[in-house]
Amino acid sequence: MRFTLKKDKSGVVIVGVEGQLIVGNRQELKQKVLDALEEGSRKFVIDFSKTGYIDSSGLGVLVSLSKKIREQGGELRLAGLNADLQTLFELTKLDTLFAITRTAEEALAAF
C-alpha cells in the first residue's frame, strides 16, 4: 500500500495509488495532494490502475480534494479504474462528480 507522486513535463501532478485507498491511508493521500497544491500545482491526475479497492473513506477524500483543488482554480482527474471500481463510482453517483478516463495518458491529454 503506497502512493507515488511525479510531475509530467507540463506540470501535471500524477499520483499513483498502489494497493488500496481506505480509512487507514486516506490522510496520507490527502496530505500529499495538499502539499503539491500549496507548492503551486493546479492540475492533478490520480491513477488507480494499480489499486485493488477503495472504501467510502477513500471516496470521501477524493470528494474533499476535488473541492479544494477547484477552489484553487485547479482540476482533478481520475484514471485507471478497473471494472469494480468503476461500478463503485457509478453506484455512489460519484462518476457524475469526477472526470474519469481509462488511462493516465488519456487524462493528461485532456488537460
Added chain:
Amino acid sequence: MKLDVPSDLGMVGDAVELVATHLPPGTLSPRRISFNLRTALAEALGNAIRYGNGEDPDRIVRVYVELGRDFVRIHVNDDGHGFDSSRVPDPTHPDNLEREYGRGLFVMRHLVDDVAFNEKGNGICLTLRAG
C-alpha cells in the same frame, strides 16, 4: 476464524488482508474476495473503530468469520453504544453528493448479499453468498 483488532484505523488494511487471505478457496470467487469482501470488511472495521470505539486504544473490535457451505458471514462487533442504521441519509441524493462522509453503509449494502445489525446496533453481520 476470530480476530481482535485494536481500535487503530491504521490496522484496518492489515486486518482485511488477514481475513481475506485466510479464507479457504471455493465458496467465494477470487474477484468477490478481492473486491466485495475486502471493501465491505474495510467499511465495517473503519466504522467500528471510528464511530463505535471512538478510536480508543483500550477498546477492541472483534471479528468473527463464519464459513458455511455456500456462504461466508463476517461479524464485526465494537464496544460502542450502538447505531441506528435507519437514520443514515441517502449519499446519492444531490444534496449529499459532495459530502466527505456517509457512504459506508450504502457501499456495504451494495457489495454484499445481506447486512444485518444486532439489536443494540454495535454489531454488524455481512453475508456473502457463494459465487
